[in-house]
Amino acid sequence: MISYMLQQLLNGLSLGGAYALIAIGYTMVYGILRMINFAHGDEFMMAGYFMIFSLAVFPWYVAVPFVILCTIVLGVLIERVAYKPLRNAPRMSVMISAIGISYLLQNLANYLFTAMPQSYPQIDILKHVYEFGSISVSRVTIIAPVLTIVLTVLLVLLVNHTKLGMAMRACSKDQETARIMGIRVDNIITITFVIGCGLAAVGSILYFTDRNTVQPYSGSLPGLKCFVAAVIGGIGNIQGAVLGGFIVGICQIVITAMGYSVFSDAFTFALLVIILIFKPSGLFGEKAVQKV
Amino acid sequence: MKKTFVIALSCMLMASLVGCGSSSSSTSSTGGASGDTIKIGIFEPKTGENGGGGAQEELAIEYANYVRPTVTVGGKEYKIELDWQDNQSDKTVAVTAAQKLISDGVVGVVGGYGSGVCIAAGSYFADAQIPAIGTSCTNANVTLGNDYYFRACYLDPFQGEVMANWAYSNGYTEVATIDNIGNEYTSGLVKTFTDSFAELGGTVVDAETFQTNESDFKAILTNIKNSGVKAVFAPTDYLYAPLLLNQAHDLGLDVQWIAGDTWYSNVLIQDAGDNANGVVADTFYSEGGNPEFDEGFKAWLNEDASRKATNLDTDAIVGNHAVSYDAYMVLIEAIEEADSLEGAAIREALASLNASEGFACGPYSFDVNGDAVKDTSYICQITDGEWKYQSTETVK
Numbered sequence: 001m002i003s004y005m006l007q008q009l010l011n012g013l014s015l016g017g018a019y020a021l022i023a024i025g026y027t028m029v030y031g032i033l034r035m036i037n038f039a040h041g042d043e044f045m046m047a048g049y050f051m052i053f054s055l056a057v058f059p060w061y062v063a064v065p066f067v068i069l070c071t072i073v074l075g076v077l078i079e080r081v082a083y084k085p086l087r088n089a090p091r092m093s094v095m096i097s098a099i100g101i102s103y104l105l106q107n108l109a110n111y112l113f114t115a116m117p118q119s120y121p122q123i124d125i126l127k128h129v130y131e132f133g134s135i136s137v138s139r140v141t142i143i144a145p146v147l148t149i150v151l152t153v154l155l156v157l158l159v160n161h162t163k164l165g166m167a168m169r170a171c172s173k174d175q176e177t178a179r180i181m182g183i184r185v186d187n188i189i190t191i192t193f194v195i196g197c198g199l200a201a202v203g204s205i206l207y208f209t210d211r212n213t214v215q216p217y218s219g220s221l222p223g224l225k226c227f228v229a230a231v232i233g234g235i236g237n238i239q240g241a242v243l244g245g246f247i248v249g250i251c252q253i254v255i256t257a258m259g260y261s262v263f264s265d266a267f268t269f270a271l272l273v274i275i276l277i278f279k280p281s282g283l284f285g286e287k288a289v290q291k292v
Numbered sequence: 293m294k295k296t297f298v299i300a301l302s303c304m305l306m307a308s309l310v311g312c313g314s315s316s317s318s319t320s321s322t323g324g325a326s327g328d329t330i331k332i333g334i335f336e337p338k339t340g341e342n343g344g345g346g347a348q349e350e351l352a353i354e355y356a357n358y359v360r361p362t363v364t365v366g367g368k369e370y371k372i373e374l375d376w377q378d379n380q381s382d383k384t385v386a387v388t389a390a391q392k393l394i395s396d397g398v399v400g401v402v403g404g405y406g407s408g409v410c411i412a413a414g415s416y417f418a419d420a421q422i423p424a425i426g427t428s429c430t431n432a433n434v435t436l437g438n439d440y441y442f443r444a445c446y447l448d449p450f451q452g453e454v455m456a457n458w459a460y461s462n463g464y465t466e467v468a469t470i471d472n473i474g475n476e477y478t479s480g481l482v483k484t485f486t487d488s489f490a491e492l493g494g495t496v497v498d499a500e501t502f503q504t505n506e507s508d509f510k511a512i513l514t515n516i517k518n519s520g521v522k523a524v525f526a527p528t529d530y531l532y533a534p535l536l537l538n539q540a541h542d543l544g545l546d547v548q549w550i551a552g553d554t555w556y557s558n559v560l561i562q563d564a565g566d567n568a569n570g571v572v573a574d575t576f577y578s579e580g581g582n583p584e585f586d587e588g589f590k591a592w593l594n595e596d597a598s599r600k601a602t603n604l605d606t607d608a609i610v611g612n613h614a615v616s617y618d619a620y621m622v623l624i625e626a627i628e629e630a631d632s633l634e635g636a637a638i639r640e641a642l643a644s645l646n647a648s649e650g651f652a653c654g655p656y657s658f659d660v661n662g663d664a665v666k667d668t669s670y671i672c673q674i675t676d677g678e679w680k681y682q683s684t685e686t687v688k
Contacts, residue, residue: 127542259515
């Protein structure tokens with residue numbers, strides 16, 4: 001029984017780890033731009049396709065950085081084309097533009113790679129299976145949560161203890177004032193997208209290695225769930241997004257394991273509603289300051 | 293310059309309008325025949341979760357059309373033109389595809405892969421009085437209560453019974469089942485399997501479920517591992533097969549996998565690799581059943597590299613090929629039998645059809661519901677990275 005629970009917990013942690021990495025992308029972009037990048041889930045899906053093509057050509061140690069690079073280029077390109085021209089437009093316009101990009105990416109993938117699920121290449125070093133008594137886990141299951149926590153710690157250090165991080169925090173507080181202080185706001189925004197997309201690419205490798213297939217819509221539901229995770233943790237807060245990712249991942253596994261798989265998606269979104277009603281700023285969210 | 297362009301454009305527009313008018317008037321008078329050609333609608337998923345199986349069936353239909361490109365009605369030979377519509381494995385798109393076929397004035401329809409799309413489109417074909425022959429749609433509701441939908445393959449309940457028989461007679465008395473909630477095919481098979489298995493004396497110890505589009509099966513697979521069964525019946529859509537097998541491997545779940553005809557595909561060997569070894573599935577047809585069909589189809593596949601590529605770079609023949617080929621042949625046979633291009637007449641001919649020649653896995657006759665009368669299924673197993681014929685199960 002204990003080994004059974006431990007096994008389910010590991011399943012939940014590995015799913016949660018991948019969710020957490022994607023949730024960071026949502027939360028960072030929100031923190032700086034005050035917009036929800038609805039295309040983030042689809043950038044994650046595109047990273048899956050990039051991996052399929054690059055692993056066909058390169059060995060894994062070249063393919064992984066190459067995929068991260070491609071995803072970053074895609075994310076920055078989207079920011080430049082679809083979000084930057086709307087910098088001074090109402091926030092709602094940028095959000096709608098993001099929804100447009102999301103559908104554009106899905107349909108583009110449908111057109112370029114067909115709707116047939118493509119089989120995701122197996123990276124042997126990630127697929128090694130360990131056996132501990134009756135528990136057996138693949139290496140990726142262990143790597144996912146560990147890598148997530150390491151990357152989060154690095155990111156938090158970057159934001160809180162470097163000049164760049166200070167600039168990012170300044171932009172998130174007040175862009176106009178930050179610009180007056182000599183911070184190149186556009187560069188900071190680009191860097192935010194670079195970090196967000198890079199982490200989404202890593203998340204995509206962890207997520208798809210366990211699932212073996214990529215199709216044009218495989219980013220939409222995980223994308224929504226990670227958005228929920230970011231809101232639960234308090235959107236705009238990195239540690240919160242990571243915690244939210246783990247909460248959503250573990251809840252999903254626990255509910256399915258209890259035999260209520262019908263409600264596993266419904267529960268995630270019910271959680272969103274509950275959080276929004278009782279603690280709208282999320283678990284770690286910034287407190288809304290009322291200016292009198 | 294601009295003016296000439298405008299004039300040319302309007303001329304083209306007029307011409308196309310005139311073209312439309314003439315073709316539609318001829319359609320209404322002769323019921324789908326314009327000049328010397330008639331149209332047969334192909335209702336298959338090219339894309340979506342069943343895109344792989346749909347593509348294989350389309351190949352077999354194309355081959356059937358190559359073998360028998362014409363049909364003689366009233367002493368006149370008509371060339372058969374295939375009207376391909378992609379139902380995208382999606383119930384909503386399926387209706388649009390069906391309506392397109394109806395407005396194109398097809399004489400009959402062949403397809404398709406997956407029961408859900410056929411059920412969604414069935415009433416439209418019936419209302420338009422266009423007879424349709426299902427290929428590998430195995431759910432009872434495709435033909436039940438629909439006078440115009442016939443079926444070349446057997447039914448879901450039959451498959452559940454066959455696999456329950458197989459499992460019990462191979463020494464598995466306790467099994468787990470995996471059901472996809474909201475999927476008619478999977479739920480239908482799981483239900484008949486559970487009933488027949490209980491009748492035989494076995495027990496389903498663990499009944500797991502998942503939702504459509506789920507990709508993380510670790511939770512339910514851990515439950516199955518915990519239940520200690522030696523065999524799992526998982527008649528899911530193909531999409532989930534490699535996921536289940538690979539994730540089961542990672543969790544150290546070593547069981548006999550039993551599935552329905554959807555898993556009987558060479559893609560599975562490609563997608564799941566070594567983890568697919570040992571999987572058992574049933575199929576409408578196994579290579580070697582009809583050497584003449586095997587040889588002809590293989591030669592045709594090898595003729596063109598793109599055909600072979602669509603068939604996943606092999607010339608191996610699966611059940612879907614055979615039933616799709618037969619579905620087309622049955623329809624042509626019925627049109628000749630009826631000696632008419634009217635839907636109602638072809639329907640009558642199908643209902644009373646008793647044909648034995650020219651099929652891959654014939655003879656064909658249909659029962660009152662419009663289902664092909666069959667009692668045999670071929671059980672195959674993956675051994676050493678290849679589907680091998682294992683046994684033939686007959687149900688009384």
